[in-house]
Amino acid sequence: xxxxxxxxxxxxxxxxxxxxxxxxxxxxxxxxxxxxxxxxxxxxxxxxxxxxxxxxxxxxxxxxxxxxxxxxxxxxxxxxxxxxxxxxxxxxxxxxxxxxxxxxxxxxxxxxxxxxxxxxxxxxxxxxxxxxxxxxxxxxxxxxxxxxxxxxxxxxxxxxxxxxxxxxxxxxxxxxxxxxxxxxxxxxxxxxxxxxxxxxxxxxxxxxxxxxxxxxxxxxxxxxxxxxxxxxxxxxxxxxxxxxxxxxxxxxxxxxxxxxxxxxxxxxxxxxxxxxxxxxxxxxxxxxxxxxxxxxxxxxxxxxxxxxxxxxxxxxxxxxxxxxxxxxxxxxxxxxxxxxx
Amino acid sequence: xxxxxxxxxxxxxxxxxxxxxxxxxxxxxxxxxxxxxxxxxxxxxxxxxxxxxxxxxxxxxxxxxxxxxxxxxxxxxxxxxxxxxxxxxxxxxxxxxxxxxxxxxxxxxxxxxxxxxxxxxxxxxxxxxxxxxxxxxxxxxxxxxxxxxxxxxxxxxxxxxxxxxxxxxxxxxxxxxxxxxxxxxxxxxxxxxxxxxxxxxxxxxxxxxxxxxxxxxxxxxxxxxxxxxxxxxxxxxxxxxxxxxxxxxxxxxxxxxxxxxxxxxxxxxxxxxxxxxxxxxxxxxxxxxxxxxxxxxxxxxxxxxxxxxxxxxxxxxxxxxxxxxxxxxxxxxxxxxxxxxxxxxxxxxxxxxxxxxxxxxxxxxxxxxxxxxxxxxxxxxxxxxxxxxxxxxxxxxxxxxxxxxxxxxxxxxxxxxxxxxxxxxxxxxxxxxxxxxxxxxxxxxxxxxxxxxxxxxxxxxxxxxxxxxxxxxxxxxxxxxxxxxxxxxxxxxxxxxxxxxxxxxxxxxxxxxxxxxxxxxxxxxxxxxxxxxxxxxxxxxxxxxxxxxxxxxxxxxxxxxxxxxxxxxxxxxxxxxxxxxxxxxxxxxxx
Numbered sequence: 001x002x003x004x005x006x007x008x009x010x011x012x013x014x015x016x017x018x019x020x021x022x023x024x025x026x027x028x029x030x031x032x033x034x035x036x037x038x039x040x041x042x043x044x045x046x047x048x049x050x051x052x053x054x055x056x057x058x059x060x061x062x063x064x065x066x067x068x069x070x071x072x073x074x075x076x077x078x079x080x081x082x083x084x085x086x087x088x089x090x091x092x093x094x095x096x097x098x099x100x101x102x103x104x105x106x107x108x109x110x111x112x113x114x115x116x117x118x119x120x121x122x123x124x125x126x127x128x129x130x131x132x133x134x135x136x137x138x139x140x141x142x143x144x145x146x147x148x149x150x151x152x153x154x155x156x157x158x159x160x161x162x163x164x165x166x167x168x169x170x171x172x173x174x175x176x177x178x179x180x181x182x183x184x185x186x187x188x189x190x191x192x193x194x195x196x197x198x199x200x201x202x203x204x205x206x207x208x209x210x211x212x213x214x215x216x217x218x219x220x221x222x223x224x225x226x227x228x229x230x231x232x233x234x235x236x237x238x239x240x241x242x243x244x245x246x247x248x249x250x251x252x253x254x255x256x257x258x259x260x261x262x263x264x265x266x267x268x269x270x271x272x273x274x275x276x277x278x279x280x281x282x283x284x285x286x287x288x289x290x291x292x293x294x295x296x297x298x299x300x301x302x303x304x305x306x307x308x309x310x311x312x313x314x315x316x317x318x319x320x321x322x323x324x325x326x327x328x329x330x331x332x333x334x335x336x337x338x339x340x341x
Numbered sequence: 342x343x344x345x346x347x348x349x350x351x352x353x354x355x356x357x358x359x360x361x362x363x364x365x366x367x368x369x370x371x372x373x374x375x376x377x378x379x380x381x382x383x384x385x386x387x388x389x390x391x392x393x394x395x396x397x398x399x400x401x402x403x404x405x406x407x408x409x410x411x412x413x414x415x416x417x418x419x420x421x422x423x424x425x426x427x428x429x430x431x432x433x434x435x436x437x438x439x440x441x442x443x444x445x446x447x448x449x450x451x452x453x454x455x456x457x458x459x460x461x462x463x464x465x466x467x468x469x470x471x472x473x474x475x476x477x478x479x480x481x482x483x484x485x486x487x488x489x490x491x492x493x494x495x496x497x498x499x500x501x502x503x504x505x506x507x508x509x510x511x512x513x514x515x516x517x518x519x520x521x522x523x524x525x526x527x528x529x530x531x532x533x534x535x536x537x538x539x540x541x542x543x544x545x546x547x548x549x550x551x552x553x554x555x556x557x558x559x560x561x562x563x564x565x566x567x568x569x570x571x572x573x574x575x576x577x578x579x580x581x582x583x584x585x586x587x588x589x590x591x592x593x594x595x596x597x598x599x600x601x602x603x604x605x606x607x608x609x610x611x612x613x614x615x616x617x618x619x620x621x622x623x624x625x626x627x628x629x630x631x632x633x634x635x636x637x638x639x640x641x642x643x644x645x646x647x648x649x650x651x652x653x654x655x656x657x658x659x660x661x662x663x664x665x666x667x668x669x670x671x672x673x674x675x676x677x678x679x680x681x682x683x684x685x686x687x688x689x690x691x692x693x694x695x696x697x698x699x700x701x702x703x704x705x706x707x708x709x710x711x712x713x714x715x716x717x718x719x720x721x722x723x724x725x726x727x728x729x730x731x732x733x734x735x736x737x738x739x740x741x742x743x744x745x746x747x748x749x750x751x752x753x754x755x756x757x758x759x760x761x762x763x764x765x766x767x768x769x770x771x772x773x774x775x776x777x778x779x780x781x782x783x784x785x786x787x788x789x790x791x792x793x794x795x796x797x798x799x800x801x802x803x804x805x806x807x808x809x810x811x812x813x814x815x816x817x818x819x820x821x822x823x824x825x826x827x828x829x830x831x832x833x834x835x836x837x838x839x840x841x842x843x844x845x846x847x848x849x850x851x852x853x854x855x856x857x858x859x860x861x862x863x864x865x866x867x868x869x870x871x872x873x874x875x876x877x878x879x880x881x882x883x884x885x886x887x888x889x890x891x892x893x894x895x896x897x898x899x900x901x902x903x904x905x906x907x908x909x910x911x912x913x914x915x916x917x918x919x920x921x922x923x924x925x926x927x928x929x930x931x932x
Contacts, residue, residue: 032454032455139642140641140642143641146391146397146454146590147590147641147645149397150586150587150590150637150641151637151638151641151642153583153587153637154634154636154637154638154641155634155638156634157630157631157633157634157637158630158632158634158638159634160630160634161628161629161630161634162631165631275458275459275462278455278458278459279459281455282452282455282456282459312470313466313467313470315462315463315466316464316467316470318463319459319460319463319466320459320460320463322456322460323441323456326444326452326456327444
């Protein structure tokens, strides 16, 4: 009984992280980030590849995406091409991913420490997240949620396809962050599960501090509420979007690195994990961080129990969990409508 | 009469009928066309649901599954004839849609797409786990469709069944869109308040398109089951649901033929990618998904509204529109009581938003045949008062009655039935519908044709009367020249006048106008004033909110002044002009 709860909380913590990232991205950019799951697999499998001394294809993907982003940046700024703009584009789009790739290749020879591998994986996925927004979403940032959603689906398909090319169809596992384990009563805690709890809580607190107490965080929230208004007071909404994607990518990659020592990940596992994060995010109404976190724990626990008692219908139960929530939301739905322009 | 509009469809039908008889036609192409037809059916439902109604669903593939599995189980396990299972397949998909729709269609915005992804996946796992559906292996050896001794086994014969279904569905869908119900559905995407103010039951309209789309998907599933003669869960999963939406968006989500075009583009593109990419990149992995995804993003950046409207804009000729015959008369609405005495009584109406009291115990009345103006500085609570009267907002206290009958927080659809019609401060027209169609929404309650009769074109007599009434009101407000233009292409001032015509279509006893003169030129204001006087002399009452004091003082019989939610004065224009409280509210205290 208790171990199911423990299992559920470990899963739930991961879903909570993903749910938070989804809420973050949706709030700032109105993009429903279907490729969130790909960030998870990319993070996890990049880390696993690095640990086994290989150069992951994601590092090359980052360079390729950087080149496209560079082209788009120059094209967008072609009317007022100043040195500063070109230099910034060059630094972010070309030099950064190239440096990461160089570091990855150099490190593949030497067996790097776990910490270095993690840092590199996060950097690679962060760069991919940043460029993903620049390439796919920035040009259509003004369109409807539906168009953004379809574009998001396109990104998911492409990235999942790349995942298969880079990592193959076989599943992989990564080395754990720590090998320690101890028991408390009937429960056994591994260092890994402790790490999951600690990092999740730390990230949630960190996000809360970031959004409530820093100027950048407030700028992101302002973009979320009103893009035009935010632009008028001098917030660069494109930068906000890039930042949101970067943060979502890092959070996704962290989740991936946290679970890859516990479960075997395949190139397409991320999609389902990401969707469970979605369920938490929907329960949280796509706006509330604490509610999302709590909902994620519920989702994780329900999943743990249903995989024990009705393993055949595990996914059915988890995904229909959303229906009663939607019923409640629709009953409580306010009748006012926002002014659409 | 409708020949010129139908002509392209007839040509298309003949063309499609001729294709299988082209000598040397590779059977593989026929299979491709079969697949296009099957996808087009689902996409057509999505066009109505997503493009027209604004409800995004990723779960259509699951409805295909309901249709396919229903016939698969009934024909294999119970030996039923496929033709008997057709209605059952449609009913099962429809009932599933009712159950899921009741839960989800009341949700706004992004909940629906996310919700549909979730239940799409849930249903996929359900299909693949249930014993009687054959789990992951599915059900095989489903009998083919047969008419007499003609068994539709090869792709060339079932081709006709599929494309007849596509063409019939397209016709029914277009008929539906071009009708009273269709206008209500098309108004959904722009928010529910305006439609509800004219009696549209928006939750019902949403549920209707949801069921309609699901039934079309069920039909596609039924055909699919007898085409492949085997079903398994894979084609009904989340990926397929995403693909259908993609098809609709690529083709042009707002257009019935966009669904067909999108299906053709996507199915052919996928085929090309699957057969040629492995040669280019020596058969590594799922390259087609990568290219597919990238093309999708690229296409959205280049043509976010889809290919169909892009093509149509390049056609050298434009489809003709028929002018409504204005001689047809719509029977007048039955009046509840004699038109004398107090019409509208607002008694201590109150509205609080949290700590803000927007309307604070305001009382006034409107007599029959009277023009009353509601004025006050910005934020005085004028529009909130309008929303209380028309049932858009529920009041926190007080009473509002019409002809002595208390309308206690009646919903907008109920209020308009009493003959109270309104316009909006922020224009709420459907920009991509013509002026005529927008105005016809006003007459929604005066027609009675439902969805089914509209689809079968049994609504024409009813429809002609509605359009005639709309055309008459448009003429009355002086916009006859703009009748066929899209409402979004008019100037803001003209759009306000269109809203007045729409309100007049209700055949109201009381007209509520929220800043009707804003954005009008001087001459237009004079025309509006004379129209309103004419309406009053014809027995209508008008309550208007307006900031143009010259206009108000000239026109109104009586004026009610609000400031910070409280009534500070009431009287004739002359009395109001000299009222010290009013001057203070508008110009500040003279110290």
